[in-house]
Amino acid sequence: MNVSRPQTPSQTAGPFLHIGMIPSTNTLIQPLPPGEPITLHGTIFDAEAAPVTDALIEMWHPEAGWVRSATDGEGAWQLAATRPATAPFVNLWIIARGINTPLQTRLYFPDTDWQSDPAMAHIPEARHATLVASQATTGAYRLDIRLGGEAETVFFDLKGEDT
Amino acid sequence: MTPLDWTRHPPALTPGYFSSLTRSPREGLIPLDPTEAELTGPVFGTQDIGEMDADLIHNAASPDAMAIGPRILVHGRVLDETGRGVPDALLEIWQANAGGRYRHARDGYLAPLDPDFSGFGRVLTDEDGGYRFDTVMPGAYPFPNGPNAWRPAHIHFSVFGWAFAQRLVTQMYFEGDPMIRHCPIVATLPSAEAVDALTARYDPDHDRPMDARAFRFDIVLRGRRATPMET
Numbered sequence A: 001m002n003v004s005r006p007q008t009p010s011q012t013a014g015p016f017l018h019i020g021m022i023p024s025t026n027t028l029i030q031p032l033p034p035g036e037p038i039t040l041h042g043t044i045f046d047a048e049a050a051p052v053t054d055a056l057i058e059m060w061h062p063e064a065g066w067v068r069s070a071t072d073g074e075g076a077w078q079l080a081a082t083r084p085a086t087a088p089f090v091n092l093w094i095i096a097r098g099i100n101t102p103l104q105t106r107l108y109f110p111d112t113d114w115q116s117d118p119a120m121a122h123i124p125e126a127r128h129a130t131l132v133a134s135q136a137t138t139g140a141y142r143l144d145i146r147l148g149g150e151a152e153t154v155f156f157d158l159k160g161e162d163t
Numbered sequence B: 001m002t003p004l005d006w007t008r009h010p011p012a013l014t015p016g017y018f019s020s021l022t023r024s025p026r027e028g029l030i031p032l033d034p035t036e037a038e039l040t041g042p043v044f045g046t047q048d049i050g051e052m053d054a055d056l057i058h059n060a061a062s063p064d065a066m067a068i069g070p071r072i073l074v075h076g077r078v079l080d081e082t083g084r085g086v087p088d089a090l091l092e093i094w095q096a097n098a099g100g101r102y103r104h105a106r107d108g109y110l111a112p113l114d115p116d117f118s119g120f121g122r123v124l125t126d127e128d129g130g131y132r133f134d135t136v137m138p139g140a141y142p143f144p145n146g147p148n149a150w151r152p153a154h155i156h157f158s159v160f161g162w163a164f165a166q167r168l169v170t171q172m173y174f175e176g177d178p179m180i181r182h183c184p185i186v187a188t189l190p191s192a193e194a195v196d197a198l199t200a201r202y203d204p205d206h207d208r209p210m211d212a213r214a215f216r217f218d219i220v221l222r223g224r225r226a227t228p229m230e231t
């Protein structure tokens, strides 16, 4: 590729991202792809297992749906989504004060053949569990995200053809 | 899609910026080959933009009132790495008021709120990737990071291109601001060139005379939009 312009660098979203991204009016909405309605939820913890109360998480559905949630005073997030048909996962994108470059991870559905997803081949087996949700009730999937410390969540660096 | 260029983006752990200490993964990122899911994304459009979203001077003001502060306009283009404009890119922006205070429950800074300013904006790029919004110059503000740390004047940007892989969050600074070189968050950037890329230039050719000064800030998203002509 004839790359002539270097990428604009990232900077942290800081603690006040809600002003721009979760405004009180004028909420950004995208239609969800058709599919079984599901709920995704969890808590974001820092490296000392303290809840991250000022984060924002976005779910990027493999069939082009999109939703976002800010974490609450307990670090909890919740998203209404639909079950993907073409992949055993949804992509998650996380920003907060203290996160310099956004973190990208995935939520895999436990009731799929997630073990054979190509991404798993690059991940030590002991860390697989950090990406696989648990199903508390029908249609509700929970995934806690740990930014560091014990059982740190797997985060990805998306590659590309370097040509 | 091109890889994320780590000579441009800050690493997770930057001890001089204290908040990164407990919010930085240490295991190393796992390389991931992009699938269709990462090369596509939601499509935003004019239906997502309110009439006043790109006018921060008026969009939270009482009738006949205006936000307080030096009047500026910020404009530029959203580009891909080959320099082609990215149309229909959605920009979400937020900033402090002219005194350096955010309209946010958790901002307890001494400086007063401006009843006519919220600091929220949103804009969609045109067919050439161009964008523009009107606002007031944000003030510098202190933040907890050792005995005395200040943010330079800045505007926060969240950018959607056409794919998950392009999602960007960043901050724009202003040319000539002496606070830039003292800021621990600016210092997370890996090079002087990276700082320079986030520094908007005063652009007198685009001033509105007797009204507002112009600042120019171009944004380059990773990758390149495919065209049928390419081999």
Ligand SMILES: [Fe+2]
Pocket (backbone or CB within 6 Å): A014, B096, B151, B154, B156
């Ligand atoms: Fe800020």
